[in-house]
Amino acid sequence: MIKIETCLTPEILSLHQLEGKIAVVTDVLRATSCMVAGLNAGVNSVIPVIKVEEALEYQKKGFITAGERGGVKVEEFTIGNSPFEHMQEEYHGKDICMTTTNGTVAITEAKKTAKEVIIGALLNVGTVAEYLKEQNQDIVIICAGWKGNPSLEDTLFAGALIHRLQDQAELTDDASFMALAQYQQANGKVADVIQNYASHAKRLSGLKAKSDLSFCAQEDYCSILPILNGEAITIKKN
Amino acid sequence: MIKIETCLTPEILSLHQLEGKIAVVTDVLRATSCMVAGLNAGVNSVIPVIKVEEALEYQKKGFITAGERGGVKVEEFTIGNSPFEHMQEEYHGKDICMTTTNGTVAITEAKKTAKEVIIGALLNVGTVAEYLKEQNQDIVIICAGWKGNPSLEDTLFAGALIHRLQDQAELTDDASFMALAQYQQANGKVADVIQNYASHAKRLSGLKAKSDLSFCAQEDYCSILPILNGEAITIKKN
Numbered sequence: 001m002i003k004i005e006t007c008l009t010p011e012i013l014s015l016h017q018l019e020g021k022i023a024v025v026t027d028v029l030r031a032t033s034c035m036v037a038g039l040n041a042g043v044n045s046v047i048p049v050i051k052v053e054e055a056l057e058y059q060k061k062g063f064i065t066a067g068e069r070g071g072v073k074v075e076e077f078t079i080g081n082s083p084f085e086h087m088q089e090e091y092h093g094k095d096i097c098m099t100t101t102n103g104t105v106a107i108t109e110a111k112k113t114a115k116e117v118i119i120g121a122l123l124n125v126g127t128v129a130e131y132l133k134e135q136n137q138d139i140v141i142i143c144a145g146w147k148g149n150p151s152l153e154d155t156l157f158a159g160a161l162i163h164r165l166q167d168q169a170e171l172t173d174d175a176s177f178m179a180l181a182q183y184q185q186a187n188g189k190v191a192d193v194i195q196n197y198a199s200h201a202k203r204l205s206g207l208k209a210k211s212d213l214s215f216c217a218q219e220d221y222c223s224i225l226p227i228l229n230g231e232a233i234t235i236k237k238n
Numbered sequence: 239m240i241k242i243e244t245c246l247t248p249e250i251l252s253l254h255q256l257e258g259k260i261a262v263v264t265d266v267l268r269a270t271s272c273m274v275a276g277l278n279a280g281v282n283s284v285i286p287v288i289k290v291e292e293a294l295e296y297q298k299k300g301f302i303t304a305g306e307r308g309g310v311k312v313e314e315f316t317i318g319n320s321p322f323e324h325m326q327e328e329y330h331g332k333d334i335c336m337t338t339t340n341g342t343v344a345i346t347e348a349k350k351t352a353k354e355v356i357i358g359a360l361l362n363v364g365t366v367a368e369y370l371k372e373q374n375q376d377i378v379i380i381c382a383g384w385k386g387n388p389s390l391e392d393t394l395f396a397g398a399l400i401h402r403l404q405d406q407a408e409l410t411d412d413a414s415f416m417a418l419a420q421y422q423q424a425n426g427k428v429a430d431v432i433q434n435y436a437s438h439a440k441r442l443s444g445l446k447a448k449s450d451l452s453f454c455a456q457e458d459y460c461s462i463l464p465i466l467n468g469e470a471i472t473i474k475k476n
Contacts, residue, residue, distance in 0.1 A: 008388060011250050015386045148253045150246060150388075152412040174390040177435045182416055185423040197415045 002168050003138040006158045006175040008150035010106045013142065022137050023114035024128060024161065026121060027144035028153040029200045030081045031103025033121040033216040034066065035233055037083035040124075040222040042092030045232040048104035049097060052076075058097035067099040071203060074099075082212050095232070102144035110142055111228060119226035119233055122157055122190065126220040129164035131236075136168075141176070152182075152198040153217070156190050159183025160219060191217035240406050241376040244396045244413040246388040248344045251380065260375050261352035262366060262399065264359060265382035266391040267438045268319045269341025271359040271454040272304065273471055275321035278362075278460040280330030283470040286342035287335060290314075296335035305337040309441060312337075320450050333470070340382040345466065348380055355466035360395055360428065361459040367402035369463050369474075374406075379414070390420075390436040391455070394428055397421025398457060429455035 007016050026032050035046045047063070049055050052074055059065045065077040066086065073080030079088075081100055098104060110117045115137070120128045132139055141161060143154035158179035162169065171177050186193045194217045195201050201213055215221075227236040245254050264270050273284045285301070287293050290312055297303045303315040304324065311318030317326075319338055336342060348355045353375070358366045370377055379399060381392035396417035400407065409415050424431040432455045433439050439451055453459075465474040 008246065009250060011253075012247060012386055015249075146412070148250055149411060150413050150416065152415060155412070155416060172437070173387060174384070174393070174435075174437050175388050177390060178388065178393060178416070178420055181420055181423045185419045197412075199410070199412050 001170040002132065002136060002165060003172050004141065004162060004165065004169045004176050005173045006141045006143070006179050008143050008155060008175050009145040009148055010109055010142065011148045013109055016140050018110065018114040018140055020115050020138070022116045022118060022132065022135060022139050023110035023142055024118045024120045024139060025107045025110050025142045025144065026154050026157045027100065027103030027106065028121055028157050028216055030083060030212060030216055031098065031100040031144065032119050033123055034081050034083045034086045035098070035119050035226055036121045036123045036222065036224065038086030038091065038096060039226050039233070039235050040224045041087035043086060043096055044093050045095045045234045047095065047097045047232050048107045049099050050105055050108055052099060055097045055099045063097040064091055064094050066096050067104070069101060082208065083215055084212070102146060106142050106144040107228065114140070117228035119228070120157060120161065122160060122217060122219045123221040124224055125157060125160045126164060127223040127225050129161055131225050132165060133168055146200055151200055153194045153200060155179050155182050156186060156194065160190065190219060239408040240370065240374060240403060241410050242379065242400060242403065242407045242414050243411045244379045244381070244417050246381050246393060246413050247383040247386055248347055248380065249386045251347055254378050256348065256352040256378055258353050258376070260354045260356060260370065260373060260377050261348040261380055262356045262358045262377060263345045263348050263380045263382065264392050264395045265338065265341030265344065266359055266395050266454055268321060268450060268454055269336065269338040269382065270357050271361055272319050272321045272324045273336070273357050273464055274359045274361045274460065274462065276324030276329065276334060277464050277471070277473050278462045279325035281324060281334055282331050283333045283472045285333065285335045285470050286345045287337045288343055288346055290337060293335045293337045301335040302329055302332050304334050305342070307339060320446065321453055322450070340384060344380050344382040349466060352378070357464035357466070357471055358395060358399065360398060360455060360457045362462055363395060363398045364402060364458040365461040365463050367399055370403060371406055384438055389438055391432045391438060393417050393420050394424060394432065398428065428457060
């Protein structure tokens with residue numbers, strides 16, 4: 001049996017032992033959804049960094065820069081954190097350096113000790129589940145949350161992943177059980193639940209943000225597995 | 239509308255602003271259930287403290303001492319943290335000093351800034367809800383959790399409370415919505431869900447612990463409102 005634990009916010013990541021485990025990091029709105037959508041469309045790699053200054057160093061080296069602070073695009077950056085921006089044809093084959101309020105911090109933390117870091121979003125949740133079944137290793141699902149607080153959409157991702165793994169998995173903490181129950185309670189209407197109840201959805205306003213939200217809330221839109229190799233996230237080839 | 243937010247673990251309590259708000263602290267297994275059960279049976283007051291040494295100072299002054307470390311009764315203490323111990327006739331009219339791994343720490347933290355601290359358990363959740371409706375003030379529900387992690391039983395208490403308040407309340411964070419969904423998903427079978435899925439339930443073994451668990455999982459067993467007055471928790475009189 002695969003042992004699964006879920007960390008609902010990076011604030012309590014130190015309570016989780018990541019050594020020897022596969023970490024699956026998610027930030028559904030919108031960092032990891034952007035990464036998955038971009039890589040699936042043709043982006044070559046994404047380097048997650050913590051600080052705006054670090055991203056600007058990569059910009060000097062020719063990288064596309066992407067990301068936000070407090071939900072707003074960083075002025076000097078090429079693009080923000082709408083998945084549609086990351087999918088644009090002009091970035092196919094390009095390398096992106098990205099920094100966001102919650103998501104890239106969670107990835108950087110996970111990298112320090114986990115055996116492997118997988119990038120998950122609702123968009124590729126089925127593919128992540130299939131990969132984890134094959135690996136048959138213990139897993140920690142790390143939800144980026146919102147400024148230290150648990151978030152509904154990331155918890156639903158954890159539940160969607162656990163739902164797909166549950167025949168082969170043992171849930172070792174209450175957070176995993178709660179995430180699964182949350183997903184079951186959504187009863188196939190994950191997008192509606194996120195749109196109606198997630199506080200992050202209320203913070204996103206305007207037509208463009210609404211279409212980002214509908215896009216990011218789709219389960220199994222694509223079947224790629226982004227994995228962290230050294231500094232960069234790339235698609236794992238079979 | 240009453241604004242409600244939920245803190246799923248004291249580790250992130252600093253992200254919540256308690257000033258001017260009513261804090262409802264819960265530790266269903268078993269600190270606040272013991273307090274509620276004891277006070278309802280006839281205990282005069284309960285003083286929550288952080289350290290075993292502090293409790294032993296109260297013991298010298300004639301207090302009954304109660305509590306655990308890692309789920310085990312502290313050797314020098316009069317009683318542990320089974321609600322049945324707290325309900326014994328010999329403690330009616332007596333003052334108890336209590337320290338536990340998670341619950342008393344959460345109460346002590348809440349006391350620092352909240353306008354008022356209420357002690358909640360499934361046992362008295364309906365009475366807590368009625369009181370909060372009358373007060374019509376903003377609320378933070380603080381779940382004691384288990385060693386820094388969210389716990390299912392405390393989250394279910396939060397959901398049970400929010401469920402009773404929802405017509406008059408606005409949920410201001412995702413944790414509150416998730417707690418409510420968790421309670422709804424339990425579909426009237428809160429005790430079964432705790433017994434079958436809470437990791438804390440798995441840690442409790444033996445017949446005595448099982449009866450503690452069934453007892454603590456009861457909603458609306460009694461109708462008292464324990465409130466923190468200075469150092470001591472007592473029943474609030476109408």
